[in-house]
Amino acid sequence: MEISTMLKTLQDPMGIPFYPIVFQVLMVLTFALHIMFVNFTIGTTFLSLYGYLKGGEFWGRLSKSMVKATTANISMAMLLGVAPLLFVQVVYDPFWYASNALSGAWVIGFIFIMMAAYGLTYVFYLKKDSQRGKGFALTGITALGLFLLAGLIMHALNYQALQPDKWLGWYMKGNAVNTSGTSLQAFQLPRFLHFIIPSFAMTGIFLMLYAWYFQKREDMDQGYLDRVGVIGAKMAFLFTALQAVIGFWWLLSLPGEFNFISNPIFMSGAGLGLVLLALLYKAQNAPLKYAVPAVTGAFLTILGMSYAREALRMKYAGRFGYSIFDYKLNIDxxxxxxxxxxxxxxxxxxxxxxxxxxxxxxxxxxxxxxxxxxxxxxxxxxxxxxxxxxxxxxxxxxxxxxxx
Ligand code: HEM
Incomplete structure (x- = not known):
């Protein structure tokens, strides 16, 4: 059977209950929110661990605030992960379900990985000031490792979904079918890094916001807040610059036939990224003043890049004649x-x-x-x-x- 016919056959015969553009816009919007909180989660976990291991008054205090922030960030990341999960299942069901079936054990395992990471974050968060030791550092390190593993699983599922021409090869082991679902079949380093490295840029912006937010409180130490703001602005700038380099690496690794560099959606996303970089450069001298423009600029860039990611998926799917805009419509x-x-x-x-x-x-x-x-x-x-x-x-x- 032709791959394009197979994809059509795998679609829901009932069709979709509303116009695909609405699902697409909401999918991109909620994915942008999801990945922003994923970035905050990974970055604040890392920073809380770094502060804990470094010790001292400043880092100890920052570490405590960051791990508290992680508990809220991970809840938001999970909550906001459900929405794109539902939308992708509606318009890209043949791709998403096939990829999930190929790695079924990892899909189920993902739930337990998230539960363990969430639980360990709380153990790390609830430790008392007097409780210092390798054991607690280990809970934090394991939580961070599990968050990264969760990201790796999500990445593999998404990347496998884009390559229906390889599904049969992955499903077969020699002459027998492999129904174990225990393998993750596809991984693309620049794509994965493009979603993970911003964690440190976004956490820099998070620190700027933290300092800006608490500056109005009379009971807060202004010297502490100023230092947090300066570290935040530095992190935000350096990692946004690194992110731009990784973005180009990813771009160069894409199939040449996509000619993605000339895609207007990609160009808009990249343009927003460069504006953000310039803004963060200016923010070095006044991090608190630039905190709100920086988070606004960062969210707009993430949104632009999330649409570019969707435009890329349309290119991959288009190779097999698939478009969500051709989905049978059955308005409900x-x-x-x-x-x-x-x-x-x-x-x-x-x-x-x-x-x-x-x-x-x-x-x-x-x-x-x-x-x-x-x-x-x-x-x-x-x-x-x-x-x-x-x-x-x-x-x-x-x-x-x-x-x-
Ligand atoms: C800390 C935990 C998590 C991390 C690090 C993470 C990371 C990621 C990354 C990196 C991607 C993009 C992968 C790519 O396109 O190559 C992604 C996509 C996605 N994530 Fe998460 N994720 C986490 C938790 C969750 C949870 C709990 C859910 C569901 C409840 C979820 C649902 C999704 C969905 C549905 C997508 C794909 C959306 C689309 O195709 O438009 N994620 N995630």
Whole structure:
């Protein structure tokens, strides 16, 4: 069977429930958010370990703040990983499922790897100041190693998915089929590094933001914050420069027929990256002043690059005549409205949680919420209850109907 016919055959015969462009935009947006928090996770884990091993007042203090940040960053990375997971399964199902089946053991193992990494991060976080020793350093090192392994699995699954012409070769071992799923079949170093190295640039920006955020608190040591800001700006600049070099390495390793260097989406992403680099260069003299523009610029660059990654996937898939825009459309307004309603409601509730965290963290002592914040909090609870009733109600009605 031709590969293009095979891919079509593997698509969901029901078609997709809404226009593919909507899935694509949301997939790219949520992937950009996912990878940003992945970067924060890896970078803050590394920095907390570095500070712990180096010791001393400054590094000890920074290490404690960073490991606390890791616990929040990893939760966000996981939460924001689920969204692109759902979208990629909708529009690229033949690719994603085939790649997952080829490495099934790793896909299942991924869950346990994440659980172990998450647990070890907490052991490292909850240690007391008096508890210093190799054992605790080992928990941090193992957590970092497991985060990197999780990234490697995700990378292999994505890269395998792009090469349907090799699937059969990977599935066969000699004359027999290999259904064990215990191998990761594809790895591309520049692509992998392109997602991992920014961890150190993004954590530099994270440090700039940390210093900017706490400067308003009277109980914080300004000398400490200034030093954190300077280290952050340096890290951000150097690793963004390194990232640009790795980006070109990746670009040069792509199949020549893609002519990706002239792709307008790639050019926009790369252009944003260069603007960010210039901004970070200027930030060296005033890291706190540039903290917010730097994180805005970094997110826009990540978004641009995430769209470039999607444009690249379209090139790979296009080699086999596959385009998500040819997917059979079977518009389902009910599920679409429920989905978009859930999405908007989620944004309202998350914005409330973030506002509370932002305001309370900037207050020394007890935070007293304004009446508006109280109203927003109550509205969020009502929305959540309504959502549970609607979703559970629909589930029950549909299940009962199916059995009647
Ligand atoms: C610390 C843990 C994690 C790391 C380091 C990590 C890293 C990565 C990297 C590097 C990629 C891009 C790979 C490539 O394109 O070559 C990626 C993609 C992806 N990750 Fe994660 N990830 C982590 C956790 C998760 C979790 C928990 C989920 C799901 C709940 C998830 C879901 C995804 C999905 C679905 C994609 C592909 C999205 C797409 O194809 O557009 N990741 N991840």
């Amino acid at each position: 307004w009910g599920s679409t409205v429920l989905f978009l309603g859930t999405f908007v409601m989620g944004l309202i509730i998350i914005a409330y949680l973030l506002s509370i965290a932002y305001k309370s963290g900037r207050t020394a002592g007890l935070y007293d919420a304004t009446p508006l914040m109280h109203k927003w909090g109550r509205a969020s609870i009502v929305l959540l209850l309504m959502w549970i009733v609607i979703v559970a109600g629909l589930g029950i009605i549909i299940s009962v109907r199916n059995y009647l």
